Amino acid sequence: MRKIDELNDWRRTHYSVEIKPELEGKKVTIFGWLSSIREQGGIVFLILNDKEGMVQITVHKDKSSKSILEKLKILSEHSSIGVKGIVKSINKAPHGAEIIPEEIKILSIAKRQPPFSLFGGKMPTIDKRLDIRVIDLRRPKAQAIFKIRHTVLKAIRDFLIGKRYMEVSTPKIIATATEGGAALFPLLYYDKEAFLAQSPQLYKEQLVMPFEKVFEIGPIFRAEESRTLRHLSEIISVDVEEAFVSYKDTMNLIEQMISHVVKTINDECSKEMELLKQKIKIPKSPFKRLTYDEILKILEKEGIIMNWGEDLSTQTIKILGEILPEFYFIIDWPTAIKPFYIKPRDDKKDICESFDLMHSSIELASGGSRISSKRLLIKRLKEQGLKPKLFEYHLRIFDYGMPPHAGFGLGLERLMMVLTGQENIREVSIFPRDRFRLTP
């Protein structure tokens, strides 16, 4: 007898969770993976998981065909199978119904056991789980996280498209360091040196010329030597840029966007949020807007004295997070610690029209009004130690009527950490890339 069956003309009629008492007596075909085999004397309970959930298949040994009994002997947990059978309504079964199989197809036999159970128990370290990430992703918690992620992306797109922003894509292979600062991954582009993009910043700014309101959801790459729970080398960035507005409009936009996202996942992912024991209220608008100066005063009350112009350290942000366990903006940063394209205030040049969107101690997004004057942009490039010549392809656009514009970039994984209550950013990335991990 062959151990592995062919799929042939078998096709799914139902997902596991659709097997309900109302289907009593109906013949169904389901596919999935065996997550549990429990033998109880003359009766065998199989639990089959698919992407929607699980269903019980019950085999009464004395009433079953020889073929099914033989297959039971060689089946191991996590094997993938197909089952044709009759639905039986019975309240002793997990969801009030189970399947009495008439025929089973073994599609693949699992030879190894994953290092964790789908039903709980102690979890191995994240490193071991990531080595077999797609198996790890079958855990209900991971399923919940990525269902939520999917819904968040959909909500962001719906929201922005509804407000007439156009979705664009910009190059991820670039010629020069976009902004200085963050370390780039170099690569060989035919015979030239190139880099992986650390941000779509300059391209999205250029794109306000033809499209005015644009957004991009795509990967960005940073070769930082970071070894923390909130940094990855490759992340998904949600970038928005718009002409004829300032950073105040952008803050209003991102605020509404966050509220829309929270509302959507509360509506559409309530089961998943419950499974993650996560409750998040739709935040009240407007979010708190605290100036950099006000933040320094708050920190001073906590006994932390900072020099004006210093960036906030990890530790000071942690303290802030305890005082502000919510969404809030830090605005009007010192010009010197923000990138060259951020617009300094007209009245006070050492402060710029910028904001960071925070939630507790996590920085989610940063944005601001951009410089639209070529002369000022060149000045700021020089002040940051960058060579205007390298940015010629960008600067030349500013000669053709660059309007005032503003925008933001938001780290999707950071947002996901906040929404799903995860402490490790790796949990919310499907295949995380960090300082030490390049596979799978």
Add this chain to the structure above:
RNA sequence: GCCUCGGUGGUGUAGCCCGGUCUAGCAUAGGACGCUGUCACCGUUCUGACCCGGGUUCAAAUCCCGGCCGAGGCGCCA
């Protein structure tokens, strides 16, 4: 990049400080058997581990050195 900590069956851990009683314990998983309503089933039983290399010692899971791998913190971070 710097600092700290760690590596014991498939998985999670105990033992390490204070070397011998470790023939390495426990839980879970896996195999076998029993059990007709389980649902992290249960019961009996079996299988299976000291990261690699070197050193100290009569004796190393345990102490020392190096390597590899991992974890956490800091710094860096449009």
